[in-house]
Amino acid sequence: MRAPPRRRNSVRSILLAVSLGLNLFLAGWEVTQHFGPSPYSKPHPAPETVAEAIANSLPAGDADILRKAFVEKRPALQEAREEYLNELARLRSIITTEPFDRDAFDASMSRMRATRQTERLLFGDTMRDVIPRLSPQGRQAFVAAHMGGRS
Secondary structure (H helix, E strand, C coil): CCCCHHHHHHHHHHHHHHHHHHHHHHHHHHHHHHHCCCCCCCCCCCHHHHHHHHHHCCCHHHHHHHHHHHHHHHHHHHHHHHHHHHHHHHHHHHHHCCCCCHHHHHHHHHHHHHHHHHHHHHHHHHHHHHHHHCCHHHHHHHHHHHCCCCC
16 A cells, blocks of 8 residues: 655655755865865873963962972973874874885874873973962863863
8 A cells, every 4th residue: 555645745855955955064074074174183181281371360369379380290291292203203203105105003092191191180280280270260170171061
């Protein structure tokens, strides 16, 4: 038994609308991939850059606490940053070398992730040490400027 023509047309209309929507989405995505900047086109900001942005949002005394903590961690942070940037350069080289070496690529990706993780852990540990020492106003300013609003 055949479905009434009206139902078949409504199903077909829905499928066409979904197909059109999907095609428009994919076309938009392709345009942004082709013309827009890639989030992978450059390394993430250095920890010192992020720390300075945070310090600039804090009251003066709290900014001094944060800056002092990051000065103490600077050698370890710089070493971690250098390892990350070196591995990123190696990864670029591996990706563009012919013939493509999948094993070298996988190993470099793992090393790059590990170096990035080391940098993030050092940054996080420093912030974990600093935040409890901030004034109530400093903690409020931190949340407002870097965590999406007031608590």
